[in-house]
Amino acid sequence: MLKKLSLFVLTFALLLSCLPMMSAYAANSATAKLPGNSNPLMDHKLGADPFALTYNGRVYVYMSSDAYVYNTDGTIKENDFSTLNKINVISSADMVNWTDHGSIPVAGANNANSGNGIAKWASLSWAPSVAHKTINGVDKFFLYFANGASGIGVLTSNSPIGPWTDPLGKALVTTSTAGMSGVTWLFDPAVLVDDDGTGYLYCGGGIPNTSNAASIANPKTARVLKLGSDMTSIVGSATTIDAPYMFEDSGIHKYNGKYYYSYCFNFSGTHPAAYPTGEIGYMTSSSPTGPFTYVGHFLKNPYTFFGVGGNNHHAVFNFNNQWYVVYHAQTVSKVLLGDGKGYRSPHINKLVYNTDGTIQEVQGNMAGIAQIANLNPYIRVEAETIGWNAGIATETTQATGGPTSNMDVTSINNGDWVAIGNADFGTSGATTFKANVASTVGGKIEIRLDSATGTLVGTLNVSSTGGTQTWKEIETTVSNATGVHKIFFVFTGTGTSNLFNLDYWQFTSGAASTGTRVEAEDMTLSGTYAGKITSPFSGAAFYGNDDFSAFTQYFAYGTHTFTLRGASSTSATAKVQLQIGGTTVGTFSFTGTTPTVQTLSNIAHATGSQEVKLIATGDNGTWDAYVDYLDILN
Structure with a gap:
């Protein structure tokens, strides 16, 4: 994309440096997708x-x-x-x-x-x-x-x-x-x-x-x-x-x-x-x-x-x-x-339908769709996940551990920024922030709430890692980040070359516990054989393809890690699907009769009040699946 044509004058930057909790550098302006609007979906590239x-x-x-x-x-x-x-x-x-x-x-x-x-x-x-x-x-x-x-x-x-x-x-x-x-x-x-x-x-x-x-x-x-x-x-x-x-x-x-x-x-x-x-x-x-x-x-x-x-x-x-x-x-x-x-x-x-099935005229605008779920800042978030931005670009990266065709944020200059809409820090709040970066120049990432000049809650100092695709995870402390906020990562540094590349970021919460446990015996059981058991633990037994247990859970944001403790009745592998809101989001596998804990990490799912189901899958009766409890981790 085209970079900004000019920076604010130096005198204004010096003035800002005298104000509390403000950057010494002026933040640049968004192109077409302005903070608060949802259209266009992106403006750092076309489509x-x-x-x-x-x-x-x-x-x-x-x-x-x-x-x-x-x-x-x-x-x-x-x-x-x-x-x-x-x-x-x-x-x-x-x-x-x-x-x-x-x-x-x-x-x-x-x-x-x-x-x-x-x-x-x-x-x-x-x-x-x-x-x-x-x-x-x-x-x-x-x-x-x-x-x-x-x-x-x-x-x-x-x-x-x-x-x-x-x-x-x-x-x-x-x-x-x-x-x-x-x-x-x-x-x-x-x-x-x-x-x-x-x-x-x-x-x-x-x-x-x-x-x-x-x-x-x-x-x-x-x-x-x-x-x-x-x-x-x-x-x-x-x-x-x-x-x-x-x-x-x-x-x-x-x-x-x-x-x-x-x-x-x-x-x-x-x-x-x-x-x-x-x-x-x-x-x-x-x-x-x-x-x-x-x-x-x-x-x-x-x-x-x-x-x-x-x-x-x-x-x-x-x-x-x-x-x-x-x-x-x-x-x-x-x-x-x-x-x-x-x-x-x-x-x-x-798009809205009338009662007779006809479609009302759509009203196109820059406001677009209001955010329908809060983002979870306590899981790995790809840096190329963007609500709004100023000045940056994206590129294919050599960083490992990301999704297929992983990208990073690049073309980062002084005053550029990337912002995320409505992240939920919870009542305990964030205590640390880490990011995976690569650089030959270095600079800083100012972590600000709600705007590019909003409350400064932390600053990550980025030094040279030895190359623009030589990646290093670095960390800093964070304070006063609680509740639901937009997050602005404001990039600062000197010179005219790319300061650094950014692969992913993640906050850590100070909460002692960030999970919810639901015992299988407390779920609603259904199927030809599903029932409560006391051995090898207090839980539930599933049989064949039709058994399931269900409960209703409210999700404030749409990504969680799930762990399930269970076992198979035989040496064969028993499989249990996890379904949220009618969509299968993953499958747990248990081999052998000794109870183990299996994990599905960073699973995306529907938000709000959703029916959660554990559904047995398999070959209709040569094994049973035993389930103890499901943990929902933030």
Whole structure:
């Protein structure tokens, strides 16, 4: 991203140094996502054509890799989409703090992505969509993308953030696929996995003849294809969706038993009022393959909200029983360039249904979604988890122990900062702070509450570690950090080069105990054999696949560590799933009859009042699972 153009004058900095609890350096300004707002989702990089997947208490947003393209004189030119050969990924448990998972190097043809492209046959990767499906007991993820406007490819993974592989070595859908004849632009995929596990792929767009009014009104270039059980094959022939004034941007979701197909209206000719140019319209059907009936529209062109237009791209999703729409707008580029120049950034706003199933007009804005859960500062938090920031960038890191495609925060200069929304320090508060850093220069991290000039609760001195990818964990004391606050990490130092890189951070609480224990015999037991036992401990016995125990727990924030004490009735391995709010978040395994304690660390899950279940899984009766207690650790 572009760095700030200037610092405050030295005299102002000296004035600040005379004030109590203030930095000697002036904090720089955020670009487009201002503290307190939730849109755009990020402003340290760009992202277009967003699609949202919800999994295990997190929202994952996948985007085309918009990036600034430069003229020979160094000025930024209009977006020519030449950088769209990767997929950018971010995720959040609270809709404000988004973790940057970097870019998936999708396209591999002609040495794209420096020869590291996954799909060697593809030159581009536009407008991704992602599905999750459990196949043979294994969670699988499927990323569909457009190779420009010429076909649809698919990548697979066992995780929503990769690593990804190309299972076919070629496009999944081309113009030669049955039923695809007549599609002008074969791009913009959207995917739905129905309640019965069947997958459907929606794609297409364009106008066959822009000088013909009938062709503009009914292009008939949208298609739906049934996917095979493997999600990487096509069953039968594609079906045409007669979407009036169709241009691009297929979307699909299911609400109250109805299938909602949504898309962007075209910009050609004269439109009746029911089909406003460049807005998102929708159709409904009782079947995933149609026929679909036009209903109305619900998302205006971004120009209406932000004063800069361009194309309109969206996806509708449900998270924690609330409906949302993710879309793009040229808000970051407009702030930086004065004109969007076609460079796009992701936004999310609420989507509301009327009692008759119609959708209300979405109100796009910079406020976005209020934070829905507090962040836990007492677990490892990736530095690239960002609510707001000023001046920084992210990069792929060599630091170990992080997620797939781990990133660090870099391009750190004096006065830059990274902020986190609503972290809950609890009543006992934090006593220490540690961070994993790498540096050849050094500097300081000021830990401030609620603003970049807010209460200073600690300062971490960062010295040279011997290299920008030579990592060292360092620690400092913290005081007066209690309750719920935004956290601002303000970076200070001298010189004009990168002060240091930041991999992760974590606070430590002064509380003597930060956990909750629930005894198995106090849970509600259900199943064919579940019951209380007294040996090998006071607890509960599970049998086969149907037994479970349950209780209700309130979670203030969405990540905890869980430990379960249990045993198997035989030398075989007994497995017990942990489910929170109807989502399986992990599995405990016990081998042998001697009780042991098994741990699931840093598990993301839904917040608020949730049903917690321990569910026996296995082979229907050759062993029993014995459970003593479950600890929920902060």
